[in-house]
Structure formats: structure tokens, C-alpha cells
Amino acid sequence: MNKKIAKKSNIRILDGNQAAALGAKLSRVQVIAAYPITPQSPVTEKLSEFVERGELDAQYIAVESEHSALAVCVSASMVGARTFTATSAHGLAYMHEMLHWAAGARLPLVMACVNRAMGAPWNILNDQQDSISQRDTGWIQIYARNNQEIIDSVIQAYKIAESIYVPVMVCYDGFILSHTEMPVDIPAQEDVDKFLPPYKPHTVLDPANPRNYNLVTLANPRVNSEGVLCHGYMELRYLLQEALQNSKETMIKVGQEFGQLFGRNYANMCWEHRLDDADVVIVAMGSLAMEATVAADMLRKAGHKVGVLGLRVFRPFPKTEVVKVLKNSCLVVVFDKNISYGLEGATCSEIKAALYGSPVRAAIRNFIVGLGGRDIKARELVDAVNRSLLSMKEGDLNKESPEWICDI
């Protein structure tokens, strides 16, 4: 812990939704647009309460849909307002078009995504299928492992987004975090103000300097009325990819600054648990990765050298960090609370892709767990690792398909 913490701690018992709402409030958001959906609804209620009590000087727009929620945020952001929205599952899916639009327009929106399963059939409980399904929309995705990380990530998200003009999604597990109370150290407003400067928009919506944003753009560069060659659609897409690729540097810098001011360092893309001498590494995201630390400790007691790699950031995907962390591993067990139908869990694919061309030659196992809120216990993770170790010893380096921890 850094000793130069600006303010003494202010620890309260908060659930994840309260932490997200407080994070937005401390970031002094100016326009909030949201539509209720389980398990995100308390975020919308809390923020409305802040606004109605006069504790937060913001416009709260109670829209009729998530599509409109994000459309409000996009246009308000273009005018120059800092915006916030929150959603889950079907709400996020309904935003899909606007997710692309926000990133394409290079607007620094921040949203909380309370991870929930997608229908059909209806299910309101947790998995990560919703946000994983949106991974190619050009948003940065951060996955919080506890409520402290939710509030801290929301505040950092604004600084990241507004530095590089890329929107950020802060994801956290529905119910497991959203409705579970735990101690959270709430940053002081004056410190957040020091950390987070006011938002400077890249757009000018002024009749004295009229400009037309996001109109039809051809694939090839084209000259403007002054004869200057301007980017085509393809160049604009390249720049978005470049921004995402380079965003790691900004995220680490912002995480470091946050650590210096608040004593909680986020200068990393992923976090580690007992990895130093580990030859078996469990990989997971969000609260599942916390569960995995319990499993790793149990496996350690049984004599295995097991550690955990917790993916904090999914986009941009931390390829070099993953390779570095996994360099001494002989077995990597990836637990996914999502499934890319017809292939495997999304994080497993990403890990495999990251390892391509690297010297790491570990066996990789993928387990699909916890879909639709299916309970997953540390001992089940332990069993999965033991099974993987056994099959590896039998010379089985690879498995064609992911294994499911369920009753089929």
C-alpha cells in the first residue's frame, strides 16, 4: 500500500450497483440515460435519487429503451457532456447498433454492464455471454472482481476514455457482485476531482463553426473543399483499432496514477495469484477468478503448484502479459462463463491466440461453467483442474471441444 494516500479511508458496505452509481457520481457525470433491467435497475434508481436530491448536478433522462439510452449518451457526449449509462444482457444486446456507433464516433462514453445471461429461455442470473457478445464493437472492456474494483474502474474509465476517445464498458457479475454487499473504500470527491479533469469533446457543435458529423463516408480517402485529402472509412477504422491497440499504455498509466492517489494500484491488465512458481495456471474473469483463487489455494494444499491469472481487461486483450505470465506453465485451465457456439469459451480462444508464436507449450483445457447463474464451487474448479492434470499425464495435450461443468 502506498503511504501517500491523499485522504484517509472511508470504508462503507456497498453492493456492486451502489459502487457503480457512486463511481459515476464521483466522476461528476452530466448526463445519465438508462433503462431498467434486472440486475442493473438499482443503478438507475440510485442515480435518479442522487439527481433528485440535488447531490449530483446532472440531467437524468428516463428513456424508453436501451437503444435510446445509448443514443442520448452519444449525442450528449457530442455536445460536450460527460455521460453514463448502465445495462445488462438484453439491454446490452438492444444497444448493439449504438455500441458500434459510439465507438465509431470516437466518443468517450462509460457504461456499467451488469453481466447477465441471454435468453431464450429467460434467465436473469449471471454469466458473461452478454458483454462477450459485444467484444467486437470497439469498446474497451474491464471486468471487476469485487465491488471496490467496480467503483475504482468506473472512475478510471472516464480518464481512459477521455484520453484516447474510446468508450469503456465496466463489467461486473450480476447478483454475485451487483447484489452482494462488501466493504468498499469510497474515494473522496476532492481527490477524484484532482484525478479526473473535465471532459474535452473532440466535436464542435456550434452554428458559428458548422460541421456535419458522421455523414456518409466512402471507403477511400476524399478531398475536402480546400483540396485536403481526408480519411476514408477504412482509415477511420484503422485509427479505432490503433487506439484500442495502444490503449494499454494509457490504461496502465491511469491505473498507476490512481494507485498513487488512492493507494490501490491498477497498473496492470491482469492480476495474479500465487503465480511465481506455478506450473498450473487457472485463467478466469470477474468474480469467477476470485473463486479460482480459493481453488488454487486448495490445490496448493494438495501439493500442486497452482496459481491464478485474473483477466481484468478483455479488450484490448493483454497478449504480451498473458504470454509472460504463462511462460513457465505446463497446464493452463481456462474457465469461461460464456460460450462462442460452435467453438469454445471466448477467453480460451483469446489465450490460445495470444500463445501462438510464443515459446509456451502448455496443455490448455477449457471449461464452460456458471451459465445462467449455475452455481460453481471452488471444489468443482479443483476437480476440473485435477481431471485436466490426469488427462495431461495420460498424454492428452489438447481437447477438441470445451468441457462443460453441468449434468450432461
Next chain:
Amino acid sequence: MKVTAANLTEKEYLLPGNRTCPGCALALAYRHILKALEGQVIVTVPPSCLTVLHGMYPVTSVAIPCVNTPFASTAASASGLVAGLKALGKRGLTVLAIAGDGGTHDIGLQALSAAAERQTDFIYICYDNEAYMNTGNQRSGSTPLGAISGTTPILGKQQNQKDITAIMEAHNIPYIATANASHPLDLYEKVKKARAIQGTRFIHVFIPCPPGWGFSFKDTIKIGKLATETGWVILYEIENGVFRLTAASQSIAQRGSLKSLREYIQGQGRFKNITEEQIAELQRWVDARWKRCMARAGNSYSE
């Protein structure tokens, strides 16, 4: 002072060299809309013929600030602009959402209804060319009974259009008006009036479309005027619940006779397969609506 073509604001916000089809009534309407707002506006527009008019990056044919927004989101985008301006304490700018009939009657209706219910402080203009013209003329919720379109190619549309203005009136908004590109000064005055009012203001503008409707581009004004003369379009405004006929519709009401709808229908290729029964049904629809408007125009003060 009464606005005439001679004393209209000289400043142009719609610049020469835009990409509309010849004889496009939207260009005419939009020119007058922007003049009425004197450029003190932020426009939000979904994909539509207006997007084409606005040009392609990095060149645009308008001298006003504008954001483009996805199809379903026009009124939500306007809500975001209004909220952002309010949050930043910026005053004096009108937020104008302008969308076609597909973007209003169909895909944009949910967001529009919600923005009106929230009494969002903006002007919404629906420019209605009675089909998805930007994508090449497919039927919309505003396409008339009997009209041929890309998706009603042989039999013509089997249902009549929905009354979007009545839908908007049910939202209890302070200003609602209908207009017709062929009566540009009436449109100009309505936009000017709307500009001075707070809350959600809705203006429906009738936009004759030469290629979509199958008439010669030199006849745009003629077809538009015929629409008013036959009662297909009725020019009115509803200000705080008070109904008033305007311009040509007011004169017709005073003179007391509409031309036969057949005159309007027969000049357009889109109605080439319309049946006699359909014409009669449309005529009944026009007559009933005209009767209602006449009654309202006479009675609304005494109610």
C-alpha cells in the same frame, strides 16, 4: 409583417450543389426550415434522403452543425443534444430532429413518443414522401392505399397510411403543425412559430417525390398543391390544443370545396394499378378527415 418570397431571410443555410434528385421537394422545404431557424440550430438526422442531401465526408451542403444518428434513434439523439446543452448551460440553440416517414411512422416512433412524453424541448420535423425513398421506394407506414412501391410491386399497398399527427397530438405537446413543401411560406411561418415555443414541437411536412411517385420533376409544386386542394394534405396547426386551418386549407374551408381526389391520384405512376374501390375508399377517408378538421376549426374556441 407578413413573410413573402421577397422579404424572406436572404441568408442560405442549404448550399448549392447538393445531391438531391431533380425536383426534390425536400430541398425546398429544408431550405425554408433552416431559414426560419436562422441557423441557430443543431440538427440530428437519421439515414434518409436528407443524409444524401447532406453530402459525403469531407464535404457537406449545409452550413449548420449536424450530427448523424442511427435510424431508430432520431428523437433520442435530440434528447441527448438537449440534455447535453442543458448540462453545459448553453442556451439559445434550437435542437431540430428531422426524419423521413420511415424514420418517424415506423422505426423512429418509439423514441419519438418517449421524447414527446418527456416533453423534451425540441422540434421534430417529419418530412413525409410516403415511402422509404432513400432505399429506392419501399412501402412505409405512410404509404397510401393502392400505391405501388418496391415491396408492394404489383397489387399496390393494401392499407392506408397512419395519421402520425393525430398520434403526436395524443402526447399533449404544445405545438403540432402540418405543412406542405409546395406552400413553403406557410412552412416557414410554422417553423418560426415553433422555434419560439418551449417543449416538444412536431411538424409534419408533405414532400412530393418525383421519382418515387412517378411524376415529372417539373410537376413537384403542382402535385403538392393538388394534394392540398383535394384534401389529401390539410394544412393546420394545433397550438396548446387550439386547432386552426392555415394557408390554402383555410381558404378552401372558407370557399368550401375540395377538388376530387381522383385529380391528385391520376397524375402519379404509383397509383397506376389502383382500383375504383380503393379510390372510393381514399375519397371517403379524405372527406371524413376534412369534415373533422372543418368542425374542429369552427368549434375549438367554444369548447
